[in-house]
Structures are given as structure tokens and as C-alpha cells.
Amino acid sequence: MEHNSTSYQDRIKDFDWSISEKELGYKRGDVLNIGWYCSDRICQMGKADKLALVWENSAGEERKFTYNDVRRTSNSIGAYLRSLGIKDGDRVCLFMDKIPELYIGFLGVLKIGAIAQPLFSAFGDESLFVRLKDAGTRAIITQRKHVSKVRKILAQLPSLERIIVVDHDGKKPLQEKEVAFSIYDGKGVESLDIFPTTAESPSVLHYTSGTTGQPKGVKHVHYSLISQYLTAKWVLDLKDSDIYWCTADPGWVTGTSYGIIAPFALGVTQCVQDVGFSAEGWYKFIEKCKVTVWYSAPTAIRSLMKAGDEAVKKYNMSSLRHLCSVGEPLNSEAVIWSERVFGLPFHDTYWQTETGSIMITNLPGMKVKPGSMGRAFPGITATVLDIHTSEPITSPGKVGLIAIKPGWPSMMRAYWNNEHAYKGKFKNNWYLPGDRSSIDSDGYFWFAGRDDDIINTGGHLVSPFEVESALLEHESVAESAVVAKPDQINMEVVKAFVSLKPGFNPSGDLELEIMNFIRKKLSPLAMPQEIEYVKSLPKTRSGKIMRRLLRAKEWGQEIGDTSTLEDDE
Numbered sequence: 001m002e003h004n005s006t007s008y009q010d011r012i013k014d015f016d017w018s019i020s021e022k023e024l025g026y027k028r029g030d031v032l033n034i035g036w037y038c039s040d041r042i043c044q045m046g047k048a049d050k051l052a053l054v055w056e057n058s059a060g061e062e063r064k065f066t067y068n069d070v071r072r073t074s075n076s077i078g079a080y081l082r083s084l085g086i087k088d089g090d091r092v093c094l095f096m097d098k099i100p101e102l103y104i105g106f107l108g109v110l111k112i113g114a115i116a117q118p119l120f121s122a123f124g125d126e127s128l129f130v131r132l133k134d135a136g137t138r139a140i141i142t143q144r145k146h147v148s149k150v151r152k153i154l155a156q157l158p159s160l161e162r163i164i165v166v167d168h169d170g171k172k173p174l175q176e177k178e179v180a181f182s183i184y185d186g187k188g189v190e191s192l193d194i195f196p197t198t199a200e201s202p203s204v205l206h207y208t209s210g211t212t213g214q215p216k217g218v219k220h221v222h223y224s225l226i227s228q229y230l231t232a233k234w235v236l237d238l239k240d241s242d243i244y245w246c247t248a249d250p251g252w253v254t255g256t257s258y259g260i261i262a263p264f265a266l267g268v269t270q271c272v273q274d275v276g277f278s279a280e281g282w283y284k285f286i287e288k289c290k291v292t293v294w295y296s297a298p299t300a301i302r303s304l305m306k307a308g309d310e311a312v313k314k315y316n317m318s319s320l321r322h323l324c325s326v327g328e329p330l331n332s333e334a335v336i337w338s339e340r341v342f343g344l345p346f347h348d349t350y351w352q353t354e355t356g357s358i359m360i361t362n363l364p365g366m367k368v369k370p371g372s373m374g375r376a377f378p379g380i381t382a383t384v385l386d387i388h389t390s391e392p393i394t395s396p397g398k399v400g401l402i403a404i405k406p407g408w409p410s411m412m413r414a415y416w417n418n419e420h421a422y423k424g425k426f427k428n429n430w431y432l433p434g435d436r437s438s439i440d441s442d443g444y445f446w447f448a449g450r451d452d453d454i455i456n457t458g459g460h461l462v463s464p465f466e467v468e469s470a471l472l473e474h475e476s477v478a479e480s481a482v483v484a485k486p487d488q489i490n491m492e493v494v495k496a497f498v499s500l501k502p503g504f505n506p507s508g509d510l511e512l513e514i515m516n517f518i519r520k521k522l523s524p525l526a527m528p529q530e531i532e533y534v535k536s537l538p539k540t541r542s543g544k545i546m547r548r549l550l551r552a553k554e555w556g557q558e559i560g561d562t563s564t565l566e567d568d569e
């Protein structure tokens with residue numbers, strides 16, 4: 001149960017990504033297919049009968065898959081997609097709850113060289129539409145409960161040729177373009193010709209929110225495995241004997257990089273719970289599965305804290321040996337609390353959809369400074385740049401823009417169809433994630449907020465632009481501005497300022513109606529938690545709405561000289 005005690009200094013000395021390539025038995029120029037690495041290779045290593053996935057849902061159903069099951073089942077999904085005419089390079093969307101078909105289907109898509117496009121199953125039809133349209137998605141794998149959202153937008157998506165329903169029960173007839181496929185019919189396919197993808201072949205397309213435009217498709221390649229494997233081994237400290245639980249949904253990058261790819265490529269057993277959050281439900285799950293390594297997020301940790309220490313004491317948490325967190329600032333109270341109740345600190349990890357893997361972190365054994373994100377992962381050169389001059393800051397404690405030297409294996413290769421936005425992420429040969437931080441004299445990063453208007457609610461990024469556009473589609477809304485509002489648990493929630501069209505009057509009922517409108521169209525995450533009616537919105541001289549002014553008011557910050565805000569816009 002001891003942590004790997006290799007020190008940070010030892011890790012960075014002579015660091016080279018070839019460490020990871022060697023462990024994976026990969027040689028440059030070889031075929032490299034994540035689907036194969038995550039199933040066939042583990043079987044070939046003699047772990048065919050080892051449990052890969054232990055799954056349960058809220059109805060108490062439980063399913064277990066060995067690595068051989070994952071191999072055969074992903075083969076059968078790949079073969080089925082091929083039989084439908086899906087080929088390498090095609091985008092296949094995975095639009096499902098956290099069911100086994102999502103985890104295994106992801107590998108099946110990769111095995112045939114197609115591009116996996118996971119989307120959060122709580123997305124409404126509008127959120128789904130813009131992402132499928134931008135990607136020119138050819139097939140979508142979904143469940144009965146979500147198919148109506150696809151039907152609603154199908155006519156406007158000429159590229160979408162197939163809708164694969166994984167739990168069709170025959171009760172209601174399938175409609176246009178729909179086909180039924182169940183992983184539970186038959187035993188899977190013993191052998192599949194795996195498409196010979198190489199390092200730079202596209203693998204995953206994850207959509208992430210932008211501040212100004214529509215969501216951007218972050219294109220990753222199979223070579224990302226090299227980063228994901230080694231960061232999971234060193235940061236999450238995953239070992240053969242571990243039982244791992246990543247609480248993230250594969251609709252988001254944590255759920256694919258560290259909820260599918262890394263744990264399966266390392267051949268560990270992972271547990272998945274397709275159940276809504278409850279503190280006791282989580283503790284029970286840890287006790288039952290004997291989870292050893294747990295990767296979660298600050299909002300969940302804050303919710304657990306709120307449920308109280310007594311709730312923890314009812315369960316046996318002694319299996320836990322290593323805890324990590326991602327997605328939002330991990331406040332020091334959360335680290336101190338976890339040390340008290342679990343006897344273990346949460347280790348913060350900082351990264352984003354575009355980086356594909358952990359960039360800044362606390363490696364096991366490294367001194368954790370509560371409130372700090374830790375240091376750059378070995379092989380990652382990270383600094384902060386002066387906000388005005390873009391020069392690296394040399395004085396400790398001064399806040400600047402986080403900047404990372406491009407070149408690590410899992411870096412995005414493009415924003416789909418958006419070269420302009422991609423280029424905009426670089427300055428002086430640094431990649432800029434869009435966050436602010438300071439660095440202390442020990443090289444620890446201290447997060448200081450985002451550098452844009454994107455709202456991070458419970459670890460999920462929401463674009464104010466997307467919500468504003470959707471609000472304008474409501475019959476009553478003349479103008480809107482959307483900003484983050486502070487929240488004790490979710491850190492930030494969505495708040496909308498709305499001016500109404502003539503003939504509409506502000507009321508509580510209208511507020512609820514508008515909220516619901518957004519929830520259905522976009523998602524529960526994007527739904528404003530509050531709507532404030534205003535006569536007009538503050539604008540710059542060129543007519544742009546000054547979100548930052550509204551945001552500053554919500555956060556009780558000094559607004560200062562608004563003329564500079566205007567010039568900035």
C-alpha cells in the first residue's frame with residue numbers, strides 16, 4: 001500500500017516520453033491503436049480473465065466485464081459499425097449515460113480507425129445539434145431514452161446516416177435511419193482486423209466551450225496514449241492491484257483520458273457507477289468495490305463535506321490509498337478535510353480538454369501545499385507569462401497567464417474546422433490554456449482564475465455565448481448577457497441578465513419558463529440558476545455587452561474605471 005516513493009527530482013531527471021513508449025512496447029512509426037492497447041494487448045499480457053469494468057446503476061443492476069469481454073465486445077461493436085459502412089476517419093458520436101456500451105463502444109470505434117465523439121447525455125437537442133453538425137458526424141450510438149433528441153434534429157443533419165440504439169426492446173418501432181444493436185446478443189467477435197492507425201491518426205473529438213463562438217471540436221490523435229498512460233501511472237499512481245474509480249462522465253475529457261484510455265491501457269480494474277450523486281451512495285460504492293484509487297472533482301468533494309463527517313464514518317473507507325481531483329480550483333479546506341476524514345489528501349491535477357492529459361500536479365510523495373495545483377509534470381515545461389508583455393514572469397507570486405511549451409504527446413492537433421481559433425491559442429511559441437496563475441519559489445502553481453468569460457460550473461465549462469444565443473430564441477427575450485455567479489458548492493453557476501421584448505412582463509413564472517427552456521435546449525448545467533430582469537445591458541462604445549462589468553458586480557469586485565473595460569472589449 002506504499003506510494004511509489006520516486007522523488008519529483010528523480011522523475012524529471014533525464015525525462016523522456018520514450019519511457020512511456022518503451023513500457024507500451026511502441027516503436028515510432030509502428031501501428032498505434034488505442035482500442036487495441038486497451039483490450040487486446042492486456043489479454044496478450046496474460047490478463048484476459050482479469051476484471052476490467054465493474055458497473056452498477058441506480059436500479060441495482062450490476063455487470064462485470066473481464067479484459068477478454070472488453071476485447072470481444074469492442075470487436076463486435078467495431079465489426080457492426082463496419083457492416084454499416086462506417087470507416088476510418090468517420091466521426092461516430094457516443095451519446096449515452098455511463099453504461100458499459102459507452103466505455104466499450106468507445107474502444108470499438110477506435111479499433112476501426114473511426115473518430116470517437118463522446119457527448120454528454122444530458123445535452124438537449126440544440127447542444128447536440130451544433131456539435132454533430134460541426135463534426136459532420138456519420139453515426140451516433142445512443143439509448144432509447146435519448147433517441148427523441150436525435151429524431152428532432154435529424155432532418156437538419158444530412159451527414160448523419162445511422163442511429164444505433166443499444167437497448168431497443170422492440171416495443172416501439174424504429175424510425176428512419178435507426179438500427180438496433182445489443183452487446184448482450186451473442187458472445188462478441190473473437191477477431192477483428194484492427195485498422196492500422198499510427199501515432200498521428202485522429203482518435204477522439206471532444207467539444208469544449210468557447211467564449212465567443214460555437215463550441216470547438218478538440219482533435220486528438222492515437223499518440224495521446226503515451227501521455228495518458230504515463231500520467232495515470234505516475235500521478236494517479238495506478239498499479240496492477242488497484243481498484244480504480246474515476247467519477248467523471250466520458251462526455252468530458254477526464255472521463256475518456258482517465259476513465260477509459262489510461263486505466264484500460266494500464267490493465268487495472270475500474271468501477272463505474274451510473275447513478276446520480278449522493279454522499280452515502282458514493283461511500284457505499286467505495287466500500288463495496290474496495291476502491292483504492294479515486295479520481296474526483298472539487299464540487300463533489302465540497303458536496304461530500306457538506307454531508308458531514310458522520311456520513312463517512314458509517315462506511316469502511318480503509319481500501320482507499322490515493323486520491324486525486326481535477327476540473328476546478330481545489331480549495332485548501334477540501335484537502336484538509338480529506339486528510340482528516342480519509343487520512344489522505346486529495347492531490348490536485350490541472351489540465352484541460354486541449355491538453356489531453358495532466359499538465360500540473362502533485363505527484364505522490366510530493367509535499368502537498370493545500371490550495372496549490374502542484375508542479376509541472378515531468379516533461380512539461382510550464383510557466384506564467386506577464387499579462388501585458390507576454391514575457392515569462394520571474395518573480396514568485398506574481399499572477400500571469402499559464403503557458404506550456406507545445407510538444408507533449410497528447411496535445412490537441414487542431415480545433416475541428418477552426419484553424420483560426422487554434423492559432424489563437426499560441427503566443428511566442430507557448431500554448432496558452434486561458435487560465436491565470438502564479439508560481440511560488442518552490443515551483444508550485446497557484447490558480448488565480450480563468451482569463452476569459454467561460455463559466456466553470458461544478459467542473460463543467462459553459463459558454464456564455466451559447467446560453468445567450470439560446471436565450472434569444474425565447475419569444476420574450478430581447479437581449480441577454482450571461483455570467484458566472486458565485487456558488488458555495490459548484491463554485492460558479494450560470495446567471496442570466498435579460499431584457500424583455502415589449503408586451504412581456506417580468507415575473508417568477510416567466511423566469512421558470514426561460515430556465516426550463518434552456519435546460520431542455522442546452523443542458524441542466526447551462527440552465528441559469530437566476531434570471532435578473534434589466535431594462536438594458538451595459539455596452540461598450542462598439543455595442544458589445546460588457547459581461548465583465550456584470551460579472552464583477554456578482555463577485556462584489558471593484559469595477560474601477562469602466563472606460564478601460566470598454567477599451568478592452
Ligand code: WTA
Pocket residue numbers: 208252253254325326327328329330348349350351352353354373433434435447450456459460461
Ligand atoms: C479548469 C477538464 C483549477 C481550468 C480536465 C481549465 C482547473 C478548465 C483545474 C479545463 C484545477 C481544470 N484547478 N482549475 N486543478 N483543472 N481547471 O477542458 O480553467 O473541461 O482550463 O478539462 O478547467 O476544463 P476542461
